[in-house]
Amino acid sequence: MLGSHEHAHCIEDAIEAANRICDERGLRFTDLRRHVLELVWANHGSVKAYDLLENLDSEFSAKPPTVYRALEFLQENGLVHKISSLNAYVGCEHPLKHRDCFFLICSECNEVAECCGSNVAEALRDMATRQGFVPHHTTLEIEGTCQACQAAS
Amino acid sequence: MLGSHEHAHCIEDAIEAANRICDERGLRFTDLRRHVLELVWANHGSVKAYDLLENLDSEFSAKPPTVYRALEFLQENGLVHKISSLNAYVGCEHPLKHRDCFFLICSECNEVAECCGSNVAEALRDMATRQGFVPHHTTLEIEGTCQACQAAS
DNA sequence: TTACCAATGTAATAACATAACAAACATAAA
C-alpha cells in the first residue's frame, strides 16, 4: 500500500498533466479520454481494459474499441503504461519526465510503483551496447512484495 | 540474425538438456512435450501458442489445452520462457544455468537473444532493496534492432 | 457552406488462455 493520502489529488494531478500535454501538442483531451484516464487512476493498482469498459457508464457507448482507442491515445502520449505481464494498464506517475522507467508490482496489494532512471537504465544501455543491440523499447516489470505488505505479514 | 550455424544442433542440445533435466527430477519428458519443445526451437525467434497448435500434426490431438499444458511444463522446468510483450514463447538457451535473465528482441528479424547475469541483475536488486521491495519474478524484455539487422540496412 | 480530418459508434471476429471433466496410461503396492 502507498501511505495513506488524499488519492483524489493523484487523479487531479494526472488530469491536469494530461490537459497540459494535450494542449502543448495540439491534441484533444476529450471527455472519453479524460474519463478513461480517471478510471485508470481510480487506484494505484493496474486496471484491465474490460474493467474500464464496465465502468464507462451510459455516458459512453462502451464497446471494446472505445476503450482500447482511448488507452492507445493515452499510452502514445505517455499518460498511461501497459503492464504486459498482467495485460493491464497503469497511470504514468510522471508524464513527460518519463524515460527508461520500470515497474514494481506487488502481488499482495496489487499496487504498482513506477521507477525511473537510476543505475538500472545505465546497466541496460551498457549491456545492449556490448551486444551491438539498439534498444527501442524496454519492458521491465518486477513482481514481488512491497514494503508495506511485508510489514503487514 | 544469428551467425549461420547448423541449427539442428540447437534443437538437439535443447532436447538433450531436457532429457537430462527431466531424468534428474523424475519427470516424464513425453512425446508431446518433446515435440512442443522441438517446435519452439524450430527457429531462434519466439513462437505463438496457436502456431504450435497448428504444427502439432495428427500425431497429437491438438487443442489449446494440449499446447498450453506442454508449455507450462516446459516453463516450470526452465526449458522455455514466455515473452510477455509478445504473447509468445522461446526456448531457454541455457537451462539450469538460468538466473536473472532477460531478452533482446529484434523487431526486424524477430530473433530473441537471452542474456544473463551481468550488472543489470545487480542494479535491479539494489534498486528493489532500496525500495524495500522483495522481488519474486522479473520480466525484462528489450525490443530493438540487433547488430546483424543494423549492418544489413 | 463545404470539405476535411479526427474521434467515436457499432458489429463482428480474431487472438490468447483456462476450467472442468473424461479417458488413457505408467508405476508401484498388494
Add this chain to the structure above:
DNA sequence: TTTATGTTTGTTATGTTATTACATTGGTAA
C-alpha cells in the same frame, strides 16, 4: 497379475484480451 493411484492427455466449452472494418458524428478551416 491385478488393483490402486496419480499423472498425462483428450475433449468440450467458455473466458479473456484485442483488432478489423466500416458507419457516423463532430470540430475546424478554406
